[in-house]
Amino acid sequence: MKEQRKLPALRAHIDQLIGKGWVIAGRNPLALRKGRKSWVVNHGMLISEDLAA
Numbered sequence: 001m002k003e004q005r006k007l008p009a010l011r012a013h014i015d016q017l018i019g020k021g022w023v024i025a026g027r028n029p030l031a032l033r034k035g036r037k038s039w040v041v042n043h044g045m046l047i048s049e050d051l052a053a
Contacts, residue, residue: 007044014046 005011017032017039018024025033030041038049 010041010044010046014041 014030014032017034020034022032022034022039025031025038026040032039032046039046040049041047
């Protein structure tokens with residue numbers, strides 16, 4: 001079966017983050033959260049958001 005996922009390296013990195021306690025906080029766009037830290041996947045990039053602002 002042919003691999004249909006795009007950006008497998010990003011997927012692997014996100015899997016590692018989930019293994020370290022990050023949780024999926026949203027799916028469209030994909031958002032990850034751990035404590036007060038939050039990251040969003042935008043155009044194939046994982047972008048940090050400062051929630052303290």
